[in-house]
Amino acid sequence: MFNLATDRISTMEKVENNLKSPHLNVKDLNVYIQGKHILKNINLSIPDKSITCIIGPSGCGKTTLLRSFNRLHDDSSDVRLTGNVFIDEEDIYGRGVEVTHIRKKMGLLAQKPTVLPMSIYDNVAYGPRLYGIKKRRKLYEIVKHQLSSVGLWEEVKDRLKTPAVSLSMGQQQRLCLARGLAVEPEIILGDEATSALDPISTLKIEELFLNLKEKYSIVMVTHILRQAKRIADYVAFMYLGELIEFGPASEIFTNPKKKLTQDYISGSFS
Amino acid sequence: MRKLEEKIFKGLMIGSSIIIIATLFYILYVIIRKGLPSLTWDMISKIPSGGFYLGKEGGILNAIVGSLFLILGSVIISIVISLPVVLYINFILRKNSRFSNIVRFSFDILFGIPSIVYGAFGFMLMIYFGLQASLLGGILAVSLLIIPIMVRSIDEVAAFVPRELIEAPQALGATRFETLKVIVRQLTPGITTATLLAIGRGIGDTATVLFTAGYTDSIPTSPGQPAATLPLAIFFQLSSPIEEVQNRAYAAALILTIIILILSFSARYFKRKLSKSKL
Numbered sequence: 371m372f373n374l375a376t377d378r379i380s381t382m383e384k385v386e387n388n389l390k391s392p393h394l395n396v397k398d399l400n401v402y403i404q405g406k407h408i409l410k411n412i413n414l415s416i417p418d419k420s421i422t423c424i425i426g427p428s429g430c431g432k433t434t435l436l437r438s439f440n441r442l443h444d445d446s447s448d449v450r451l452t453g454n455v456f457i458d459e460e461d462i463y464g465r466g467v468e469v470t471h472i473r474k475k476m477g478l479l480a481q482k483p484t485v486l487p488m489s490i491y492d493n494v495a496y497g498p499r500l501y502g503i504k505k506r507r508k509l510y511e512i513v514k515h516q517l518s519s520v521g522l523w524e525e526v527k528d529r530l531k532t533p534a535v536s537l538s539m540g541q542q543q544r545l546c547l548a549r550g551l552a553v554e555p556e557i558i559l560g561d562e563a564t565s566a567l568d569p570i571s572t573l574k575i576e577e578l579f580l581n582l583k584e585k586y587s588i589v590m591v592t593h594i595l596r597q598a599k600r601i602a603d604y605v606a607f608m609y610l611g612e613l614i615e616f617g618p619a620s621e622i623f624t625n626p627k628k629k630l631t632q633d634y635i636s637g638s639f640s
Numbered sequence: 641m642r643k644l645e646e647k648i649f650k651g652l653m654i655g656s657s658i659i660i661i662a663t664l665f666y667i668l669y670v671i672i673r674k675g676l677p678s679l680t681w682d683m684i685s686k687i688p689s690g691g692f693y694l695g696k697e698g699g700i701l702n703a704i705v706g707s708l709f710l711i712l713g714s715v716i717i718s719i720v721i722s723l724p725v726v727l728y729i730n731f732i733l734r735k736n737s738r739f740s741n742i743v744r745f746s747f748d749i750l751f752g753i754p755s756i757v758y759g760a761f762g763f764m765l766m767i768y769f770g771l772q773a774s775l776l777g778g779i780l781a782v783s784l785l786i787i788p789i790m791v792r793s794i795d796e797v798a799a800f801v802p803r804e805l806i807e808a809p810q811a812l813g814a815t816r817f818e819t820l821k822v823i824v825r826q827l828t829p830g831i832t833t834a835t836l837l838a839i840g841r842g843i844g845d846t847a848t849v850l851f852t853a854g855y856t857d858s859i860p861t862s863p864g865q866p867a868a869t870l871p872l873a874i875f876f877q878l879s880s881p882i883e884e885v886q887n888r889a890y891a892a893a894l895i896l897t898i899i900i901l902i903l904s905f906s907a908r909y910f911k912r913k914l915s916k917s918k919l
Contacts, residue, residue, distance in 0.1 A: 440811060442807060442810070442811070445810075446734075447734055448734070470813040470814070470815060471813070473810065473811055473812065473813040474812075474813040476811070477811070477812075478807070478808075478811035480804045480807065480808065480811075481804075482802075482804060484802065484804035484805050484807075484808045486805070486808060486809065486822055486825075487805075487822065487825045487826040487828075488825065496809070496812065497812040497813070500812060500813060500814055500818060501813070546808070549808075549812065550811070550812065553812055553813060
């Protein structure tokens with residue numbers, strides 16, 4: 371308990387420092403899927419180098435919001451989107467903006483670990499190869515570095531050529547994280563990234579996120595309140611497609627301004 | 641009562657399986673018993689000499705090579721056409737779009753068309769264009785026959801590719817084409833199975849090649865020349881009144897079966913190897 375309290379104080383201090391530098395800016399974002407209004411007028415500034423958790427009951431639009439950050443709705447013809455999303459100053463839905471250029475800036479960690487049908491090594495090297503890195507030595511260095519940064523190098527260094535599906539689910543998810551980091555993104559998006567994992571693997575991913583926020587901005591969708599409490603610096607609470615409340619985690623969890631947020635956090639509904 | 645039901649169904653399942661296996665082994669037994677004595681080195685290393693069909697010397701190398709050329713050509717053409725179709729209806733178009741349903745339905749109908757119709761259709765086209773029966777004509781007709789098989793069997797595997805796997809390369813900044821390459825890799829075992837099915841169906845089909853590929857005693861040296869095929873070699877020899885020639889038909893059937901078995905086993909082997917190292 372004592373530890374938790376001091377943790378929270380230190381988080382609060384960090385929050386104060388970070389508030390000033392938004393990395394991802396969402397302006398009047400509306401998303402319609404098959405004519406249904408899924409996201410309603412979302413305005414949100416996601417701060418740099420910190421973990422922002424998007425929480426809310428299922429069906430509230432948190433995943434839809436996350437997917438609109440790296441334009442994953444682009445290929446669905448039944449999705450219509452209005453509004454803007456800015457990374458730094460660049461509007462990702464602006465005219466002439468290359469979708470691949472936007473996606474390179476963001477690593478996505480899906481709900482279920484999705485390794486590519488190739489070896490462990492090739493999974494990590496896939497992104498760098500897309501961007502034209504061909505030299506073996508350079509690729510090997512990237513693979514080694516990124517696998518080390520997710521704590522997987524020691525576990526797999528003797529079997530880099532084996533298919534990635536042979537890893538355990540937890541290892542696969544860390545491999546996916548390493549694969550995402552290998553293209554040197556600025557932002558990491560996590561879509562309930564631990565929901566398919568066992569508690570120990572979940573803690574590992576959470577620990578990684580806590581380390582990675584020194585360098586990256588992390589946005590994590592989660593339906594597990596305790597997870598948000600453990601790792602979030604900021605929390606966005608969504609309900610029925612609207613952003614109800616956004617603020618530093620300490621405030622949202624201890625002193626929410628809206629009644630709806632308070633009810634959700636106290637567990638009156640889920 | 642329920643126990644009896646259980647027993648009847650179990651018996652039924654075991655019985656059906658045994659009937660299938662027994663039929664397979666009986667066919668193999670007949671082919672081997674009748675064909676093996678006639679299966680000489682000459683059969684597989686020589687082309688027919690004059691009077692071969694009256695029981696004189698020679699072999700069916702012309703038909704063996706003809707069949708292999710024919711199936712190789714058809715499989716290449718079929719993969720080149722089938723794969724883009726499957727990728728398009730599964731990964732470019734929306735799920736269950738009207739067009740992809742129409743395509744699937746069309747292939748279902750094509751799948752059910754008897755091979756003689758493809759043969760006649762190919763023959764008609766050849767007359768229209770003033771072509772003679774040739775290896776190329778046979779290859780095109782057999783391709784028509786096996787494309788629906790390929791499309792439908794790859795399509796079934798493609799339906800199981802999870803959305804996340806399509807999005808994973810995209811999220812890393814891959815273009816549509818680069819994403820499709822990853823998907824093709826995922827589909828490799830399915831493509832292997834489809835190819836195997838297509839080979840089995842194509843190499844043994846008689847009706848398609850009857851009009852289109854023709855028959856000749858020599859080995860074709862260009863796609864424009866007629867080509868002999870194993871099914872027709874069996875057909876011609878079996879219709880002979882001379883017993884020795886009839887037995888050679890069984891030897892030819894044995895050769896065809898062995899070719900199919902070799903292709904089957906090697907495809908399975910490669911499939912396992914591929915799924916071990918790449919998947």
